Amino acid sequence: MAELLWALGALAVGLGAGFVAGRRRPAPPAEVRPADGHIASVTRLAGSLAPVWSAQIDSSRTQMESAVSRLTEQFAGIVENLDTVLASSAGALEDGHGGTFDRSRSRLGEVVGTLDDALATKRQTVAELRNLQTLNTELRQMSGEVGAIAAQTNLLALNASIEAARIGEAGAAFGVVADEVRQLADHSLGTSERMAEKVGRAGATISAILGHAEETADREDRAVAGANAEVQAVLDDLQALVNGVRDSSGDLERAAVGIRSEVSQSLTNLQFQDRICQVLEHLRDSVTRFAETVAEAGERARADAPPIDPDEALAAISASYTMDEEREAHTSGRAAGVRESEITFF
C-alpha cells in the first residue's frame, strides 16, 4: 500500500509537473524523462490492481448475496411453516377438538334423554298400577258389602218364611216367595264370596307386579341418575382437556405469531444486502474506471497533453450512483445513513 501511495504521489507530481510544463513551455519531443518510468510503473500497478480489487469486491458481494439469499429462503420457509401451523391450529380448534366435544356432548345428551323418557314411561305405568290397586281394594270392599246384603236378605227371607208359616194357608204363597228370596240371597252370597276371592287374587297379582315395577323403577332411577353423573363427569373431564388444549394452542399460536412477526422483521432488515450489493457493484466499476483514468493520465503525461480533470472524473463516478446515500458519502467523504422509504404515486 505504501508503494502504491508513493507511486500515485509520483504520478501526481509527474502529472502536475507535466501540466505546469505543458502550460509554460513545450516539452522536448524525444527526450526520456525521469517521470516516465514512474508513470509507467503506476499505470501498470493500477491496471493490475484494478482487476484484483474488482475480483475481491465481486467475491465479497457474491458471497454475501448467496448467504443472505439462503438465509432469506430459510426465513421464508420458517414463515410459511408458521403460517401452516397457525392455519392448522385454528382449524383443529374450530372443527377438531372443539367440534368433536360439542358433538359428543350433544349425542350423549340424546342418549341420556332417551333413558329419561323410558324412565318417565315406567313411572307412569307404576302410577297406573297403583290406581288399579286402589280400584281393586274398592272392588273387594264392594264384594264384601254385597255379601253382607245377601246375608241380611237371607235373614229377612228366613223371618218372612217363619211369619208365612205362622199365618198358615194364607201365607203359603208368601212362604214360597220368601224361600225363593232366601235361595237368591244364598246364591248372591256365594257369588259375592267367589267375587271377593277373585278380586283378592287379582289384587295380589297387581301388588306383586306393582312391587316389582316399583323396585325396578327405583333401580332404573338410580342407574339413570348414576349414568347422568358419569356422563357429566366424563364431559367435565373432556371439557377440561379441550380447555387445556385450547389454552396451550392459544399460547402456541401467540408465540407463533410473535415469531412470525420477528422473522418477517428480520427479513425486512435483510434488504440491506440489496443496497450493499449495489454499492459494491458501483465501487467495482469505480475501481475499473480509476485504473482506466490512471492509464489515460499516463498517456496524457507522456504525450504532454493537458492533464485529466479530476472533477470531471469524480462527476462521472457520481453519475453512476443510484442511491442518495452514495451521493452523500461521495460529497461529504463520510458514511451516510440509510434514507427512509418514500412512496410517490403518479
Added chain:
Amino acid sequence: MGKTILVVDDSASVRQVVSIALKGAGYDVIQGSDGKDALKQLDGRRIHLIISDVNMPNMDGITFVAEAKKLPAYKFTPIIMLTTESQEEKKKQAQAAGAKAWVTKPFQPEQMLAAVSKLIAP
C-alpha cells in the same frame, strides 16, 4: 383465491420479503428475476398488479414496464416500481413508461401493502 401479484427483482431476498408481506395479506404471488424473465411470466395469466425493481440485469425495470404495457392483457395492470434508485429522471421515465407508483427501498411491509391496496382492492 386471492388476487395475483407479479414481483420482479434480481435480488432473491427482496423478492422473498415482498412475497411474504403480500402472502400474509392474502395475495397470491409469482416471481420474476429480471425484466426478461418477468415478460415470460406474462403469458396471458390473470395478474392484478406488478411490483418491479428498476436496476436489473438482462432487462431493466423501466424497459420491462414499457414492454408489458404493449401487451393488451396488461395494458391497464397497475405497476409499482420498488427500487433503491432515487433520481428524479428515472422516476419520470418510469411514469412515462406507465408505472403508477414509485417506492424506495428499504421499505416496510406495511408501506408496501398500503401502496398495493391503493391500487387494487385486497
